[in-house]
Amino acid sequence: MKAFGPLTIDLTAAVTLFSRNDDYFGGQTLEQAPLYSAQTNLSYDFGRGVWAALGVTFYRGGRTTVNDVTKDDSLSNARVGLTVAVPIDRYYSIKFNASSGIGTRTGTDFDSVGLVLQYRWGAGL
Numbered sequence: 405m406k407a408f409g410p411l412t413i414d415l416t417a418a419v420t421l422f423s424r425n426d427d428y429f430g431g432q433t434l435e436q437a438p439l440y441s442a443q444t445n446l447s448y449d450f451g452r453g454v455w456a457a458l459g460v461t462f463y464r465g466g467r468t469t470v471n472d473v474t475k476d477d478s479l480s481n482a483r484v485g486l487t488v489a490v491p492i493d494r495y496y497s498i499k500f501n502a503s504s505g506i507g508t509r510t511g512t513d514f515d516s517v518g519l520v521l522q523y524r525w526g527a528g529l
Contacts, residue, residue, distance in 0.1 A: 439466035453491035482507040
């Protein structure tokens with residue numbers, strides 16, 4: 405993460421690991437390869453607790469095997485999203501978010517919108 409005044413850029417990398425499931429749909433065995441992801445966000449702080457962020461996330465991997473039969477379901481996807489946060493008072497804020505798939509091989513080709521009421525305990529703003 406690096407800040408340039410009110411502008412911040414961050415980069416996150418992750419690996420999701422899955423354990424073997426020996427009771428998948430009535431005793432079948434499910435195994436899943438690791439799922440790798442990278443996300444970058446560009447955020448702007450407008451002051452007084454108002455901020456917005458534009459982000460891009462890339463996913464790759466996660467292919468499954470059921471009873472030693474490899475499936476053609478590995479991910480190789482990209483998504484873009486926007487979040488805007490506006491405080492209501494010292495403890496509450498509202499966040500609006502939206503995201504969309506911009507490149508999809510399997511699974512994450514959907515659009516989403518959300519409205520979140522967030523409560524912060526402790527010092528607040």
